Amino acid sequence: MDRHNLRQFGVTPMSDTHICVGTISGSYGVTGELRIKSFCAVPEDIESYSPLTDERGDREFMLAILRPIKNGFAARLPEISTKEDADALRGTKLYARREQLPSLPDDEYYHADLIGLEVYDTGGALLGRVKTVQNHGADDLLELQLTGTSTTTFLPFTKSAVPTVDMATRRMVADPPEGILPTPKPETATGPQD
Structure with missing residues (x-):
């Protein structure tokens, strides 16, 4: 096969030691459940990387997946019990320690590493x-x-x-295929023409 293999984890690493594995996209219901988007190749694996941290590493999250929902999972964090608390976390990126992630064979890469x-x-x-x-x-x-x-x-x-x-x-x-790179514009002559 003529493909490189990728493992999807996040857009950018927080550092060399942490990789974004998902995000909190808001509340789900009124009892403090969260909507979670997973960036993992096996989406439900996000739970196994707990405790997760926020982007700065200031907070830890012990994520528990409750059930799949459209475009992600309904999940719970022990310290979140209201819709307002869950909504306050909207947009929080979730990071796992790199050593928690599976090691990759040759010719396989994490998105974030590229x-x-x-x-x-x-x-x-x-x-x-x-x-x-x-x-x-x-x-x-x-x-x-x-x-x-x-x-x-x-x-x-x-x-x-x-x-x-x-x-x-x-x-x-x-070695880009023909037509991938823009064609340079020809330079126009600025001097007198013969």
Whole structure:
């Protein structure tokens, strides 16, 4: 198969030691239950990484999943007993310690680890940095912030388009398919014409 394998965990790491595994999206009902969105490859695994922390690491959350709901889970935290308390946590990102997460085989990566990697072409020219990792049902796509511009483009995260991922140096080598990168505009002559 010509695909790299990804484990979906969060958008950005809190640090090298913590990875975002989900978010609290508000209350569910009136008794303090929470709506939880899981970023885990196996969504219900988010509960097994408790205690989770907030983005700054100031608070710990002992998450208990109650049942699946549309786009996530209804869950409970021991210290939350009202709808207002649950709503106050809306938007809180939930982080797990990296050592709690499963170790990955070669050629498998966590989404969060790819964000920020420099992307070079096969000739060594810097193309840009990975801004996000997307998947809309087919292959994974790397959104590249192209160097020196505000332009982004999407690169398939396949072995043929991205033959090298070097986590030690935080860089990857890409051989983008034709048409992925914007075509440079030809320079116009500014001097007299013959």
